[in-house]
Amino acid sequence: MHIRFDVPADPAYPGRVAAALSSVRLRKFSYIGVVLMAAGVIGFAASPRFRWAEQASSLWMAMVVGGLLSMLFMPWVRWRARRRSSRYAVEGAYDITDDNIMMRSGSESGGIAWDGVAQVRETPEFWIVYVARMPATVIPRRLMSAEDAETLRAYMAKRGLLRLR
Template sequence: MHIRFDVPADPAYPGRVAAALSSVRLRRYGYIGAVLAAVGAIGFVVSRGFAWADQVSSLCMAMVVVGLLSMLYSPWVAWRARRRSSRYAVEGGYDITDDNIMMRSGSESGGIAWDGVTRVKDTPEFWIVFVGRMPATVIPRRLMAAEDAETLRAFMAERGLLQLR
């Protein structure tokens, strides 16, 4: 397998990449926030009928507020990543072989060996490549030829790396 494609200098592209990577890293904050908000709301409602309601209700309201803020943290970070990275638009490209994924962006280049990849998450626009537990890079499916995308999908599925949405 040898897949090569270019990435145009689109000002929106670095922001989409940054938002995709940050959403993967920060998803747990949304889950933790939902649990905190739910437990706080339930605690607030249940405590209303007891004599010690005043002491517990402030704790429960704090849990609800912290939970809501935690749920909003991930979208806020993604929004900031999109806004800040839009000025980093440069031409780049990918060169994907059986051995590694080579990426270049402007004058910088780097690569990831397939042996180091632990999983690949499928999203609507990207394949997010994980090394260990951390997302390392993305492969933009929409910029590839359809045949190349299918070849790469089959390669990743054969290696047991592809994790569907």
């Protein structure tokens, strides 16, 4: 297998990559926010019935506010990542072989060996490549030809790396 494709200098592309990688890392804050808000609302609901719950009304309010802020953290970070990364738009390329994934962006280049890849998750626009438990990079499916995308999908499935959403 040898797949090569270019990445144009699109100002929106780095933001989409940053948003895809940050959503994976920050999803837990949304879950924490839901739990905090639920606990705060339950505390407020229990306040009229239990005297101790009435005395802790500031705690319930802090939990609701903390939960709301935690749930808004991920969209805020994604928005900032998109806004800040637009100035990093440079031409690049991917060169994917049976051994590794080589990436070039401007004058920088790097690669990941397939032996070090733990899993690959699929999103509508990217394949997110994980090394151990951390998302390391993305492979943009929309920039590949349909034949190359299917070849790569079959290769990752054969290696047991592709994990569907």
